[in-house]
Amino acid sequence: xxxxxxxxxxxxxxxxxxxxxxxxxxxxxxxxxxxxxxxxxxxxxxxxxxxxxxxxxxxxxxxxxxxxxxxxxxxxxxxxxxxxxxxxxxxxxxxxxxxxxxxxxxxxxxxxxxxxxxxxxxxxxxxxxxxxxxxxxxxxxxxxxxxxxxxxxxxxxxxxxxxxxxxxxxxxxxxxxxxx
Numbered sequence: 001x002x003x004x005x006x007x008x009x010x011x012x013x014x015x016x017x018x019x020x021x022x023x024x025x026x027x028x029x030x031x032x033x034x035x036x037x038x039x040x041x042x043x044x045x046x047x048x049x050x051x052x053x054x055x056x057x058x059x060x061x062x063x064x065x066x067x068x069x070x071x072x073x074x075x076x077x078x079x080x081x082x083x084x085x086x087x088x089x090x091x092x093x094x095x096x097x098x099x100x101x102x103x104x105x106x107x108x109x110x111x112x113x114x115x116x117x118x119x120x121x122x123x124x125x126x127x128x129x130x131x132x133x134x135x136x137x138x139x140x141x142x143x144x145x146x147x148x149x150x151x152x153x154x155x156x157x158x159x160x161x162x163x164x165x166x167x168x169x170x171x172x173x174x175x176x177x178x179x180x
Contacts, residue, residue: 020059
């Protein structure tokens, strides 16, 4: 059972939980894996948020295995992912959308602050960028753009962490602008 839009927002739109869900997306992860991917999150905090997400059905336990005398759980995103459905977004109030967008932007600010806190930053070498562009598109052009972008990104979502791969955050926002 999928949580209601309000419950989803309450549970998932938390900076640490957003990072956990992002780390699990497209992969199967143990709490130990997540601790390695999110080293700045205290272990007790990480485990508490994992438990909260699992209890709410936003993470599934896909495997349990014995490691020493303990049971290690392996987590994955549930079938159908953890985002609100198109129907629940369509029925969300403007206030709910404001909360969702605030959480989204807050998570971006948090990630960028974490980047800026590194000992050495080099925006060019690290591939960091941010900009705003205005695209003048009719409805057909917009649909082609969205489909092409999806086709470009979709295969990359299956990439697993690897020796030569660095995790990179891609965030998109598309808004119609007021004419004039």
